[in-house]
Amino acid sequence: xxxxxxxxxxxxxxxxxxxxxxxxxxxxxxxxxxxxxxxxxxxxxxxxxxxxxxxxxxxxxxxxxxxxxxxxxxxxxxxxxxxxxxxxxxxxxxxxxxxxxxxxxxxxxxxxxxxxxx
Amino acid sequence: xxxxxxxxxxxxxxxxxxxxxxxxxxxxxxxxxxxxxxxxxxxxxxxxxxxxxxxxxxxxxxxxxxxxxxxxxxxxxxxxxxxxxxxxxxxxxxxxxxxxxxxxxxxxxxxxxxxxxxxxxxxxxxxxxxxxxxxxxxxxxxxxxxxxxxxxxxxxxxxxxxxxxxxxxxxxxxxxxxxxxxxxxxxxxxxxxxxxxxxxxxxxxxxxxxxxxxxxxxxxxxxxxxxxxxxxxxxxxxxxxxxxxxxxxxxxxxxxxxxxxxxxxxxxxxxxxxxxxxxxxxxxxxxxxxxxxxxxxxxxxxxxxxxxxxxxxxxxxxxxxxxxxxxxxxxxxxxxxxxxxxxxxxxxxxxxxxxxxxxxxxxxxxxxxxxxxxxxxxxxxxxxxxxxxxxxxxxxxxxxxxxxxxxxxxxxxxxxxxxxxxxxxxxxxxxxxxxxxxxxxxxxxxxxxxxxxxxxxxxxxxxxxxxxxxxxxxxxxxxxxxxxxxxxxxxxxxxxxxxxxxxxxxxxxxxxxxxxxxxxxxxxxxxxxxxxxxxxxxxxxxxxxxxxxxxxxxxxxxxxxxxxxxxxxxxxxxxxxxxxxxxxxxxxxxxxxxxxxxxxxxxxxxxxxxxxxxxxxxxxxxxxxxxxxxxxxxxxxxxxxxxxxxxxxxxxxxxxxxxxxxxxxxxxxxxxxxxxxxxxxxxxxxxxxxxxxxxxxxxxxxxxxxxxxxxxxxxxxxxxxxxxxxxxxxxxxxxxxxxxxxxxxxxxxxxxxxxxxxxxxxxxxxxxxxxxxxxxxxxxxxxxxxxxxxxxxxxxxxxxxxxxxxxxxxxxxxxxxxxxxxxxxxxx
Numbered sequence: 001x002x003x004x005x006x007x008x009x010x011x012x013x014x015x016x017x018x019x020x021x022x023x024x025x026x027x028x029x030x031x032x033x034x035x036x037x038x039x040x041x042x043x044x045x046x047x048x049x050x051x052x053x054x055x056x057x058x059x060x061x062x063x064x065x066x067x068x069x070x071x072x073x074x075x076x077x078x079x080x081x082x083x084x085x086x087x088x089x090x091x092x093x094x095x096x097x098x099x100x101x102x103x104x105x106x107x108x109x110x111x112x113x114x115x116x117x118x
Numbered sequence: 119x120x121x122x123x124x125x126x127x128x129x130x131x132x133x134x135x136x137x138x139x140x141x142x143x144x145x146x147x148x149x150x151x152x153x154x155x156x157x158x159x160x161x162x163x164x165x166x167x168x169x170x171x172x173x174x175x176x177x178x179x180x181x182x183x184x185x186x187x188x189x190x191x192x193x194x195x196x197x198x199x200x201x202x203x204x205x206x207x208x209x210x211x212x213x214x215x216x217x218x219x220x221x222x223x224x225x226x227x228x229x230x231x232x233x234x235x236x237x238x239x240x241x242x243x244x245x246x247x248x249x250x251x252x253x254x255x256x257x258x259x260x261x262x263x264x265x266x267x268x269x270x271x272x273x274x275x276x277x278x279x280x281x282x283x284x285x286x287x288x289x290x291x292x293x294x295x296x297x298x299x300x301x302x303x304x305x306x307x308x309x310x311x312x313x314x315x316x317x318x319x320x321x322x323x324x325x326x327x328x329x330x331x332x333x334x335x336x337x338x339x340x341x342x343x344x345x346x347x348x349x350x351x352x353x354x355x356x357x358x359x360x361x362x363x364x365x366x367x368x369x370x371x372x373x374x375x376x377x378x379x380x381x382x383x384x385x386x387x388x389x390x391x392x393x394x395x396x397x398x399x400x401x402x403x404x405x406x407x408x409x410x411x412x413x414x415x416x417x418x419x420x421x422x423x424x425x426x427x428x429x430x431x432x433x434x435x436x437x438x439x440x441x442x443x444x445x446x447x448x449x450x451x452x453x454x455x456x457x458x459x460x461x462x463x464x465x466x467x468x469x470x471x472x473x474x475x476x477x478x479x480x481x482x483x484x485x486x487x488x489x490x491x492x493x494x495x496x497x498x499x500x501x502x503x504x505x506x507x508x509x510x511x512x513x514x515x516x517x518x519x520x521x522x523x524x525x526x527x528x529x530x531x532x533x534x535x536x537x538x539x540x541x542x543x544x545x546x547x548x549x550x551x552x553x554x555x556x557x558x559x560x561x562x563x564x565x566x567x568x569x570x571x572x573x574x575x576x577x578x579x580x581x582x583x584x585x586x587x588x589x590x591x592x593x594x595x596x597x598x599x600x601x602x603x604x605x606x607x608x609x610x611x612x613x614x615x616x617x618x619x620x621x622x623x624x625x626x627x628x629x630x631x632x633x634x635x636x637x638x639x640x641x642x643x644x645x646x647x648x649x650x651x652x653x654x655x656x657x658x659x660x661x662x663x664x665x666x667x668x669x670x671x672x673x674x675x676x677x678x679x680x681x682x683x684x685x686x687x688x689x690x691x692x693x694x695x696x697x698x699x700x701x702x703x704x705x706x707x708x709x710x711x712x713x714x715x716x717x718x719x720x721x722x723x724x725x726x727x728x729x730x731x732x733x734x735x736x737x738x739x740x741x742x743x744x745x746x747x748x749x750x751x752x753x754x755x756x757x758x759x760x761x762x763x764x765x766x767x768x769x770x771x772x773x774x775x776x777x778x779x780x781x782x783x784x785x786x787x788x789x790x791x792x793x794x795x796x797x798x799x800x801x802x803x804x805x806x807x808x809x810x811x812x813x814x815x816x817x818x819x820x821x822x823x824x825x826x827x828x829x830x831x832x833x834x835x836x837x838x839x840x841x842x843x844x845x846x847x848x849x850x851x852x853x854x855x856x857x858x859x860x861x862x863x864x865x866x867x868x869x870x871x872x873x874x875x876x877x878x879x880x881x882x883x884x885x886x887x888x889x890x891x892x893x894x895x896x897x898x899x900x901x902x903x904x905x906x907x908x909x910x911x912x913x914x915x916x917x918x919x920x921x922x923x924x925x926x927x928x929x930x931x932x933x934x935x936x937x938x939x940x941x942x943x944x945x946x
Contacts, residue, residue, distance in 0.1 A: 084772060104778075106775050106778045
């Protein structure tokens with residue numbers, strides 16, 4: 001069964017490339033969002049298995065959305081934070097926000113996401 | 119003594135004589151009436167007449183009156199010849215009273231009064247014996263025992279010969295020592311008396327002494343042998359009667375002495391040397407102690423023949439003074455022995471006789487005194503004096519010999535030309551001649567070299583007969599002192615001028631310095647303040663301000679207490695203080711002033727505090743602005759860094775991430791889907807090109823490389839080429855310092871960006887020029903204007919950047935008239 005994924009990023013070129021990569025890797029990309037507000041709405045509607053969530057968004061940041069998703073009844077989707085920056089640039093925030101993993105954008109692969117899903 | 123008194127006394131004497139004669143001659147119990155009457159008359163009248171003579175000569179002397187009283191008292195004795203009981207008894211009891219008065223008179227001779235307690239005692243004893251004692255004896259003496267014919271004793275109480283003997287013995291015991299004491303007194307007086315007074319005393323004392331001695335013997339013998347006593351009593355009476363005679367003999371000897379006045383007349387007729395007059399007068403008056411005091415009218419004092427002053431003796435001493443006058447003027451005073459008081463006529467006649475001669479000698483004494491005074495004056499004059507002839511020959515000199523040009527021996531007899539240089543001697547001799555010829559006082563000054571140094575002299579030449587007297591005074595020291603005084607005066611004037619200059623300078627500095635100066639008392643009260651403080655505070659340095667507390671006038675209310683404490687502390691502990699306070703003007707404007715206090719003293723020495731302040735309000739504002747500017751620069755820098763990070767992150771980095779993903783995806787497809795891989799690689803190439811362009815743009819935004827490499831001109835041309843605006847560019851040719859070029863570049867860059875964004879301008883003029891070491895950067899557009907440099911960070915950041923290089927940036931942007939930005943940046 002294909003894993004249902006929503007990509008949240010404000011850069012269209014990244015969303016497009018990532019979508020093509022994940023589809024090529026066997027994922028089902030069920031939705032995209034360019035900011036926090038639309039992302040939250042899409043997650044509640046589409047109930048994906050995994051959310052590839054950019055840390056830096058125009059209206060909020062990925063840590064806040066991850067924290068909110070963790071509070072959903074029955075548990076929210078698996079949240080994988082991503083950023084063109086290194087995880088070390090964010091300190092403890094990555095571990096504290098409830099996200100399952102952090103994958104740098106340049107290292108994004110289907111295998112990396114599946115490792116989280118397992 | 120008045121003639122009337124004499125007549126009255128004589129009349130009384132005659133009456134008493136008549137009564138006495140009647141009593142004696144009619145007495146039935148008097149054995150020898152004629153003899154007794156004769157004795158009474160001799161005794162009484164010798165004393166009455168002698169007394170009157172003495173009374174007339176010395177009316178103020180009681181001796182004459184006492185002698186007269188003795189004579190009158192003798193007549194009491196005549197009552198003892200009365201035939202009636204009461205007069206007889208009175209005469210019997212008090213007949214000896216005249217003896218007591220006689221003793222009194224003798225002891226009062228010659229002064230007329232009793233002098234010592236001893237003499238008083240003798241006289242009192244005599245009166246008691248011969249009155250009370252005799253009366254007591256009479257109470258027990260039945261006279262009939264010795265004189266059966268005599269009338270009865272009217273005072274008889276009891277006939278007691280024993281009582282009478284006892285009483286008489288007691289009286290004798292008391293009387294003899296009294297008489298002996300009298301003799302002692304006479305002896306002592308004789309010894310103390312001078313020769314003239316002995317001449318007067320001698321006859322009286324001899325007669326009286328004999329009388330008293332006989333009286334003492336009579337008392338002693340009479341007590342033992344009644345008859346012998348009676349005989350001796352008569353002898354005593356005769357001796358007694360001789361006393362007035364002795365007095366007259368003494369008087370005569372005085373009158374004989376007046377014969378000396380005749381000799382005086384003869385003596386005065388001869389020429390006599392000064393002083394011989396005193397000898398002649400002393401001989402004439404019989405007083406070798408005589409002194410003459412001549413009246414000197416000039417000094418209104420007495421002097422002797424040599425002009426020496428004489429003080430006249432006190433009137434109660436041994437010497438008396440008789441003034442000698444001539445034609446109503448005092449000529450001299452005779453200072454003679456008191457004994458001559460007995461014969462004032464002698465003294466007066468001698469004085470009158472010698473008056474003319476005394477006048478002559480007085481003049482001599484006055485002259486001597488004047489000479490002595492003149493000599494003393496001359497001796498007191500410190501100047502050199504010379505007596506010189508008309509020809510300039512020195513005759514005499516007075517003064518210190520060390521002030522002479524030659525020795526005194528050489529000087530006297532020499533001519534001025536022999537002693538003095540010609541230029542001094544010529545005018546000197548000429549001056550002497552002129553003084554002698556005209557009688558004027560000639561004065562002149564000259565200078566001589568004495569003892570190796572030049573000395574200044576002043577000469578005054580005075581005519582003295584046919585000679586001249588030179589009075590020479592040295593004034594070298596005076597000249598030196600005067601020169602020194604003038605030098606000191608000039609120095610003082612110079613110092614005064616310097617002080618005035620210093621004062622003016624200080625005043626100018628105080629009033630022109632921008633510092634705020636205020637002088638206060640140690641209590642903080644204003645004394646005065648300078649022009650700068652007047653200008654700053656808007657208060658005048660007048661009486662309304664002076665005397666008020668400094669803090670009340672100049673300090674903001676909330677800081678007054680603090681300033682008051684600090685000032686008083688500095689005033690009390692000394693030293694200086696530095697503070698920063700808010701000062702307030704009369705209009706309420708506040709200034710930040712940095713001020714200090716310095717203790718000093720004013721021109722009167724009063725302790726003061728000088729408050730010296732500097733208005734740092736502007737500096738403070740600049741500092742605040744600088745701090746704000748720095749903060750803005752830091753903030754701008756942060757913003758720029760954030761922008762760069764964001765741009766990198768959002769731009770090139772994202773494209774590179776996508777590129778990375780695309781390459782991996784293409785790599786995965788290249789075997790199975792070569793077309794898909796090719797498409798992905800083609801997209802990746804475009805993505806890479808855009809990423810590179812974004813990086814170039816970004817780098818250009820950080821710092822245009824062309825600015826560093828080629829300078830401001832090419833950089834601005836490149837900027838203009840990229841701008842959508844039509845730009846008229848005027849450039850400076852030479853390179854400017856790198857920071858200045860950077861600042862100018864960003865000013866133009868930002869200005870052009872603003873024009874493009876907001877100005878709606880059709881053209882822009884950019885001008886870069888270098889004028890007087892400053893870069894002038896101007897950007898002017900023809901847009902809508904209304905730009906506000908205080909709003910937005912762009913222009914504000916430019917201002918900070920320009921001011922960081924000590925430059926200024928002005929923005930003129932009236933609405934509707936375009937915007938003109940002008941930056942002036944120092945290039946040195």
